[in-house]
Amino acid sequence: MVLPFRLILFQSYFLLIAVAVEAFILYRRLQTSRKKSVQYAAFMNVLAHVCGWIVFFVLLPLFPEEFKAQVISYIFYNRFLSGLPVDRPIIVVTSVAVMIFFGAYLLKLKGLEILEFYVEFMPARDKNRGTNNSEQSFFQRLTSGENTLNLARLIVGAGILNKTLDKKKPRYDYLFTRWQAISIFWAHLSSSSAILLILLWREIALRYRG
């Protein structure tokens, strides 16, 4: 009987570290409240971890047997096997890591944008925003054609249709500016580096212990 206790501990630990680092950077660069920056960071990171797991579970059965053996060996022994066609997996590991880094960044950015998009429709904010939407019910707003179209445009990155001329100020404050996107990238880079350093330290410690 084996239990994934170490996985649960490591993943929770990495999540905590990433949230701490990213919240600090977002707080400093975006001038938001401390609470809000922690919430942003927590949402982004948990989203990235969950999506990573789902991709792992979907892709692993599709891989060739040799590659699967390398992954399983890494999971159980923390080392790679020799004597397989994928003998020196360092190139594969590096390119996968780079892909994961940029994929996770895109995911965090888009996930946060979509989250902010939905937060816009919640009743608590209607009071501040005026009477425009409050007559419609929550469901009507959630499923109306304009919103669906806007969500679709948001996902593909085309921006939001904004035809209302009566407002000088942009109506949608959940779209990220370039500065915000760069701040998120900066936060992501820092938290990834922190985790990478911890992993490296663990590897060296294991090596010296024997």
Place this chain on the structure above:
Amino acid sequence: MLKMFDKARGITKSMTDAMSGAMSGALSWKTMAFLGFFSWFMAFIARVVAELTYGSSNSFTSETLSSCGWIFLIIAVDWWTMEHPSDFLGFSFGTWVTGALVCIFLFVELFENIGDEFPSVLFVAWPVISAIIKITHICYPASSKYRERLNYRAFWTVILCHLLISCWIQFYFSSQYWLNNYPTLLSEDFEKSAFIMRVEPVIRANRGEQLLNALETDIKANVDNQPWFEVDQVISKYTNLSSDDLKETIKEQVPEISEDIWWQLISKIEQINPSQKTLILQARWRGPTLPTLGSQLTQTCQIVRINDPGSLGRNEAARNLVFIAKIECSASDVQTGESPSI
């Protein structure tokens, strides 16, 4: 007599009171619980009736009724936990209880065959279903107050944490699957692993030995006590087979696992003298090199010609005609180092 009548009237009155209280005025979780138990009671009656009339215990009616009972009970529990919320770090206790009930209902009652085929689905689905229940709570028309004071960023983070827990449970089941499917590959200790911990020692049989033993049993069943003149034919049937075909013949004894593609089975025959043959069975490891693993296992079997003990009464000429084969095999021994190529 009058007293009994009074009592009966009292009971009916209290029952109608309960019914009207449940049905009309205040619609609450009590109504749902009452409906649930009532459905189960009716299902029980339907079952008894079916047993008395047809002699079979499960009927469509009773199953439908008990499913309805489950659904009402789930709604009742959900309703009750919404009225009595108890939260811990955003995880609400109530949704987990309701989620567990929904999981048991879905994979033990309703889709029994899915639950039997994949026992893991019950546990993996539990956090996901709890998360879905948590999401549905914000959509209730009655919970506008709940919506107003809800922090949506924290809410969706908690929902994602439910999914993360689900992933951990799935990883546990995956690691069990890998352990069963790669027994030789995973025969060392997992001290350095960053993922898993061994909580109790596992002793696993060598897969190569398992394959060889199964092959030996199969050959023994076909050769032992068979007439000597047929032995050559039977053995050549095995020696002509490729490794994959040999695995195919022993599939019934040892079901195939993923690791088998790295085991190569070989059978060879050597004629020593007219009355004796040696059968060599080998399992070669063709997979990744492991320090503790031998590269091949060999098992040798001696096939000797003996007189049929059943023909002892007959004359010598007849006895010479009915030789039978006896087979005896040694325990398999492990050779380490580089295995020879063929």
